[in-house]
Amino acid sequence: MKAAVLNNFGSPLVIEDVADPKLGTGEVIVDVVAAPVLSYADEVFSGERQYLLPTPVVPGCGAIGRVRDVGPDATRLKIGDWVFCDPTVRSRDNAVMPDITLQGWSARGDGGKKLQEYFRDGAFAERIRVPTENAIPIGDLDPAEASRWCAVNTLLIAYGGLLAMDFKAGETLLVSGATGNFGSATVATALAMGARSVIAPGRNEAILHDLKRRFGDRLVPVQLSGNADRDSEAMRRAAPAPIDAALDFLPPSVPASVARAAIMTVRPYGRAVLMGGVGMLGGEDLALPYPWIMRNNITILGQWMYRPKAVIGMVGLIRGGLLDLDHYAVTEFALEDVNKAVAHAAANAGPFKLTVLRLQA
Incomplete structure (x- = not known):
């Protein structure tokens, strides 16, 4: 062959x-x-x-x-x-x-x-x-x-993170790295699962505009400035409700401070799942504050790929017309x-x- x-x-x-x-x-x-x-x-x-x-x-x-x-x-x-x-x-x-x-x-x-x-x-x-x-x-x-069904390969990784955090319909999700390949797949998948809203921070204005065009009012874009404190506050303000969970898909080239600013927007008892590449090629550690995690009962999870049954759920979302591969x-x-x-x-x-x-x- x-x-x-x-x-x-x-x-x-x-x-x-x-x-x-x-x-x-x-x-x-x-x-x-x-x-x-x-x-x-x-x-x-x-x-x-x-x-x-x-x-x-x-x-x-x-x-x-x-x-x-x-x-x-x-x-x-x-x-x-x-x-x-x-x-x-x-x-x-x-x-x-x-x-x-x-x-x-x-x-x-x-x-x-x-x-x-x-x-x-x-x-x-x-x-x-x-x-x-x-x-x-x-x-x-x-x-x-x-060929279009090959998108499942990317969508499944996003779905794996959402399953790991036990994401539920009606919740508000922040996607760190929303303007990237996996981040945008997370946006589409979370909305298909019934998210109340998805907060999409990023620096690429054109991509943020395109996400808004595709997904309407449930997609809330946030233009990042590069100042961590200012960006965290902007993300919280933009959310129509407390942010229940954050999913990080930032690539290895992005400083840990960007990931940290996004993760620390979650509400008390919130969850964060890490699936990106921050730190894989060296650089600053993520360094989330111990007191913030402990006193706010924050759950931090790492997730590589997805659970075996995720494929069945993903096929159901597509076949049920909830997730459109025509994107x-x-x-x-x-x-x-x-x-x-x-x-x-x-x-x-x-x-x-x-x-x-x-x-x-």
Whole structure:
């Protein structure tokens, strides 16, 4: 089969003939129809992000495709079913603390690296082998819509943070990093879940205006000044009710002070979930005040990716008409143009822009 291979960090991807994946018990082979190209893929492939990813490797994080073959333990999946290939692969021998690898993308810790040795290659290929539980049915699909369904890959991460904080309909949410790819997905998902309002701070006036245009009065934009104290007060004032929770998706390039200013807007007994990259490349620590956390009964959670059942809930939001994938503008590339796709994704990293490798019609 054809696949895009990263032979070394800092080198372009190369289209090669590689061996077809072999089916094992507890596994599914999927014909990849469309695979998202993440906006920061160039930073991963260059080595800038220092992800745990052995080379040579077929990269690619998640896919939409059709089941080609199933193992003997699959009781519901059928050949031809449309599925989302969930890249979040969890070890099966510790239900309390499963190790995790992002198939074709990265790993967490020694256990994740061991898991990665087997579930190594990702979705930039004609076929992919995934654990049975990671081939999640999404229902009948017009093949023309497969690329747009790749947005699930981003929306799920936002949904994972909202589930982690037990976000409820009628609550007010602040999204730190709302003008970014994951932040804007959080805005759309929270509103689909019934948020009373979503506070969207940011410095990009054009993107804030676009969010307001898309989502109306329940979206409250806040133009940031760069002064932490002033910005915290502006965010609190803009909210129509006390801010119940904050979800942080700021990237590694943003100072911790920006994240801290947003998190500290939550009301007493409020919650904050951290899912961004602040501090990953060095710099100031987040340094939230101990007395503020303790005396106000604040809950601080870290969340990487999402719970296994999140995909089912996300599909329900989309199929129920609550979350509209038409927000996403899709640009497709053939597998042979994978390096152009990576460059395009980096240059078009804004909200609701989706770059996709299209592997089948």
